Amino acid sequence: MFLPFAGCRTRCIFCAQHIQTGAERRSVALTLEDAARQLDLLEGDAPDLAFYGGTFTALPPEDLALCLDFTRARLKRGQIRAARCSTRPDCLDAETLRALEDSGFYLLELGIQSFQDKALKRARRGYDGDTARRACAVVREAGFALGIQLMPGMPGLDAAGAARDVRVAAAENPACARLYPCLVFAGTELAELWRRGLYRPPELAATVSFLAWAISRLQTAGIPVIRTGIAYTPELEKKVLAGPLHPALGNMARSLALFCRIRKQARRLAAKPPLEITIPRSLQGEFWGHKGELAEKYLEIGIDRRGVRWGNEGEFILRASEDESPSELWKNAPGAGDHVS
Ligand code: SF4
Secondary structure, three states: OOOOOOOOOOOOOOOOHHHOOOOHHHHHOHHHHHHHHHHHHOOOOOOOEEOOOOHHHHOOOOHHHHHHHHHHHHHHHOOOEEEEEEEEEOOOOOHHHHHHEEEHEEEEEEEEOOOHHHHHHOOOOOHHHHHHHHHHHHHHHOOOOOHHHHHHOOOOHHEEEEEEEHEEEHHHOOOOEEEEEOOOOOOHHHHHHHHHHOOOOOOOHHHHHHHHHHHHHHHHHHOOEEOOOOOOOOOOHHHHHOOOOOOOHHHHHHHHHHHHHHHHHHHHHHOOOEHHHHEEHHHHHOOOOOHHOOHHHHOOOOOHHHHEEEEEOOOOOEOOEEEOOOHOOOOOOOOOOOOOO
16 A cells, blocks of 8 residues: 555655655545455455555554554455555654554564665755664564665765665665665656756666665675665656666666676686576576676676576576586575675
């Protein structure tokens, strides 16, 4: 359920949530009616009910009560498995957290965006890095799984700051992370800054490279990145004035992250090309990159199309084709990260 801007005390300078989510601003009661209709039509396994958009834990009390009553009732009927929500790190009071727990919520995602004071101030988020870190602890100590959302490229955040954010997020050991590179939406204050030349978003290539590094870094820490970039629709092209908007952004970043892990293993193997690699079938859509853009890079490390096999699930296996002794078999360490150059 998307509740754009519901419960928000301020408007962050980059936020155009109604455009991002495609959901119109409606009353919580009407949105719940819609959700009820959809749940009544669902067949098969009960899904999670997720409340996103706005600031869920700061909803007006009557709206929050409606959402929690709705969640408890649907849980009781077995129409949903559990519930989760996203919210701001400075809106977590003990009473609300208890009410969420009693209503079947198990995952709280924090729209942290950055842990860097300078960037938070420039985006007028209304909290600082310490508050964001404390919020992670509050969520965990209250017994919820923690999700962290970051926004690389936001104003006041350079590449070093964005990398620090990823390291801090990894140290908080969340159950999942989402990476939403900053975009300039029409109608926002950020659009005005961009027009006046006071903000310039990172280029697409730099963003993909950074995201690939971030995905590797988080996966190395055992943290799944469950979303990279906002969900693309062609209409967004007209509403996003600047920034790394691309329909395959997540795929490009994951593909590059995978390539970097394979390149790292190839360097360790230090064998003469050509190399052979067995890749899990589930990675078939990512291996060569978007429109095959990584084929040349693979050639540079000695892997051409003839050397690629598709295997069962698990990790990739890289070996020198001229020597198949077991000592030459390299199975990559799960999530072994590599810096993207
Ligand atoms: S970014 Fe979050 S807190 Fe800020 S205005 Fe948008 S929905 Fe509200």
